[in-house]
Structure formats: structure tokens, C-alpha cells
Amino acid sequence: MTAFDIGLISLAAMCLAVSAGMFVPIALMACSFVGVWAIKGSPELASKLLALAANDAISSYFFGVVPLFVLMGFVVSEAGFGRDAFDVANAAFRRMRGGLAVGTVGANAIFAAITGISIASAAVFTKIAVPQMIRHGYTPRFATGLVAGSSVLGMLIPPSLLLILFGILAEQSIGDLFIAGIVPGLLLAVFFSLGIVVMATLFPGFVGQPQGQGEPRETPAILLAKAAPITGLIILVLGGIYAGVFTPVEAGAMGAIGALGLGFAMGRLSLKSLWTVLVETGLVTATVCFLIIAAQMYSRMLALSGVPAGLGSFATEAELGLWGILLIYCAIVIAMGMILDSSSIMLILVPLMLPVIIPMQVDLVWFGIVTVLAVEIGLLTPPFGLSVYIIKATLDDPNISLGDIFRGAAPFALIMVLVLALVLIFPPLATGLL
């Protein structure tokens, strides 16, 4: 058996173990350990590889700021800036058909500019938007599906943890990636909103019978007071990055400090809530980073087996062309999204794909946006749609099943496929601002 065969078998074994319900990082570690042992014939070497990866895989400045981006997301939601964004966006779209739903998308787009993780958006808007939408006559299925769908904006509109991860993997400028995410992110928000209006008109059975929201309760002065802190945070985070005051990597810490300062100053945070947020941040960070460590072990094993290089030469010999490869790639990413979470998919696939597409003169910033879009579709597809699970857990309502949320999210996943196709066909959508 050649090293290449072992690599392929380990890929299959990993998929099997993950589907069978093994913890994903453990499955990755097990496959890397056995894989290296089989390739090199030495269990000693295999255990050294595991230990080395555990010690140094995330030991870099870039990974070091992961908890700070997570912290920023949770502080911003704990301080109630998500509700402010919701109220402001809602006031803007009040008169439209499906205005509350469009307002939720708008609020997510605003919120995305002050957080770098989708899970924060999914959790916040489940609490704020879903009850209000159901009260105003939307079906629970549509309301939860909408929140799942629009939560992906958090990863596309900068700052974004996934874009940082891609930047590290592909050695691209994170600042460039952030700029490239803006137009596709806004495009997605616009398409979501158009989709809502169309669905509300054509499929009232799916959307429900939204009632009018009556006269606005908030005066312009109150709305302005709500918009000000969010605007301030956006200016602090994005302005700071592009004015060169701090790097995109430091933006997480600065955003968290800014949100903490505002939250305490406005009396919205207490030491107790800060502690809750810190513990939650730690748990999310540990889960994500442990996965990253395991995925690094796995990709080192794969590199030893020669599978990435083999795939590269296979792709060139098969003369699939750039389009063939990109379409297959997107299909695999979306399929993997059904069982894995976003960062694992990127950690497994991007190192496999880079040797294939770099010789084809592809703009890697554009490729990064394509990857993140495709990966995020997986957040909405069963059986393992992370956003959907978070909504289900946050909602804690036995009357709304996982299946309901997945069905509600389906149209939004389709709209994402449409935007992905647009970005594939018109690369300037991503790279135009650079």
C-alpha cells in the first residue's frame, strides 16, 4: 500500500468516524495518528507528530486573537447592541411588506460590522427577532429560518474570523480579504431582502400573514440615541483598521474593549455578565481551537501521504480547467458543510486546494470569498448546520423542531448559492474595491 492510498483511506475513515458521531477533533487525531504510523511505520514518530502539533499548531499571534474576536462578539450582544441594531433597522423598513423580516436582515448586516462570528448573530437575533416576528404573524418556521440565513452575514461583512483564518492558511492580506467581503456581504443582504418581499407576496403560507406594526413607538431622537453607540463601534473597529491605528488582528481586542467601555458606561454590563461572557468565550474558543489543532495534525499527515500534491496533478491531468475544479470544490465544500463546521472545513480543504489552484493564476483573495460563501451555505444545511443548532438551543421551544428551522432556512441557502454563483462569474464583486 502506498502512502497515497493510506492518505485516501484515512480520508474515508475520517468521514465515517465523524458521521458515526465521534468527536470531530478526536476523529481527526485518530486518523492522523494511524495514518502517520502506517506511512512511516513508526508509532513513536506518529506520537511525536501529534504532540508537536498540540504544542505549536495554534501557537501564533494570529490564532492568539481568536478568543478576542469571540469575546468582542459576545460582549456586543450582551451589552444589547444587537437589539439596538434591530430597532434601528426595523424603524427604517417599517412600512414595507415583510418589513420586520427585512429589518432583521438589515440589523444582521449592521451587527456583522461589529462582530466577527456568525454564532453571536444567530444567538442574539433568535432572542430578539424571532419572538417579535411570530407575534406579528410570521410563521415560526420562516422566522427561525430567516435568522439562520441572515446570521451568515456575520462572517462575510468584516471583521470576520473565517476570513482571518483563510488569510492565515493562504498567506493573504487579511485587510484585503476584509475589503473583498464587503460587496458580496451587502449583495447577500439585498438579495435576502428581495427574497423576503417576493416570498411574502407569492408564498404567504410559508411566510405567514405579517400584520402592520402600527405607528412607530420610537421618536427619531431615541432611534438616534440607539444608533450612536453602534455607529461609534463600527467606526472604531473598521476605521481603526483602515486608518492604520491597529491591525485587523488587533481589531478583536479593540472592539471588545470599546464594547466593554460603552456597555459599562451605559450601565448595560455588570461584572457578573462580564464573567458569563468570559466563560462562554473560553468555551467557544477552546472548541474551535482544539478543532484547529486536530485539523493541523490531519493536514500534516495528509501532506506526508502526498494526497494534496496527487490531487493537484490529477486535476491538471484530467484537464478539468479552472471552472471544473472550482465547481467540484464548491460542491465538496457545501457537502462537507452538512457534517462539519466552517472552520474545520476550511482547515481541511484549503491546504488541499491551494497547490491545485495556485498554478492556475487565481486571485486568492477572490478564492477566499468564494470559500467563505460556500462554507457558510453549509451552516444552513442538514444534518449539521451549526447556525440552526444554535438557534434551536437558544430558542428552547419544543414546538419548533430542528426540521422546521432547516426548512425555513432552505430558501436562504438557495439565495446564498445564487450569490456564490454571481461572485464566481463576476470576480470584481469581491476584488473590485481593492
Place this chain on the structure above:
Amino acid sequence: MSQREKPQQDVFPLRVLDYVTQALNVAGSVLILLLMVLVGLDVAGRNLLASPISGVPELVTLSIVAIVFLQIPAALRQGRMTRSEAFPSWLHRAAPGLGKTLATLFDLVAMALIWVIVRSTWSILPRAWERDEFIGAIGDFTAPVWPVKLILVVCGSALILLFGARIWRRFTR
């Protein structure tokens, strides 16, 4: 998500293990807060006083490994570690015995793998200590690497015990 067991239902060693897990979790959370302050001071120092704090990237680099390993036992205990639930929950309904066996097998594999990591890290720990291994640049800022390796060994051991506790709990109730 997490099946919340009441601590008093557990035998004494498992309760101790839960306290240790919680203590590690607290240490990790405090470290995150320190990290935020550190990066903030660095940015402020650089822009306002034109004097960056030396060693911030090195400290961030070291502490992320510590943070992850301090928190991962708590993440496992609270049922937060990533996995696909579809097949196990089906198997648990269709054939509970088989489901338990498979889950136990998976836990044993996890224990073995973490043990491999802990053992190999343990064997390089004395060397890191004796040779005074560090990161950073001499004359500017250096930090020893052994504390992080020690944290990895301690937390890895806790993780092994927690996987064992999962098996114990699975068969005692």
C-alpha cells in the same frame, strides 16, 4: 446539549474532577481578559506614547495554547465539543446497548490519543526546563515555554480523566 447532572449524585473523585475542571476554566477565562488588556495597552502605547510594549506578540502566542488547553476540559464536560449528533441519537433510540458500546469505544480512543500527546509533551518538558527554552529575542523580550507545556500536561490529564468519567457515568445510571 449538555446533560446537566447534579454534582451530589456523583462519587467523590468525580466531584473533585469537576471542581478541577471548573478551576482550569476560570484560569483560562482570566487569561483571555488579560490578553485583551495586553493588546489594548500595546495599541495605546504605540499610538499615544510612541512606545509599543515589547513581547506582546510572544505573550499572545504562548497564552493562546494555554487558554485552549485550560478550557477544553470544561468544553467537554459541558457537551460543547463538536460532533455530528444525527447518527448517535438514532442509534441510541434504535439499539441503546449498541449506542452505549460505540460511545464508550469512541471515549477510549480519545483517552488513548490524549495520553499519547500528554506523554510526548511530558518527555520534552524537562528539556524545555533545563535548557531554558524561550520565545522572543534576547535583549528585547523573552518568555520561557515550559509553563505552557506544563499546562498542556495538566489539562491533558484532566481531559483523559473526564473521558473516563463519561464512561463511568454512562454505565452507572
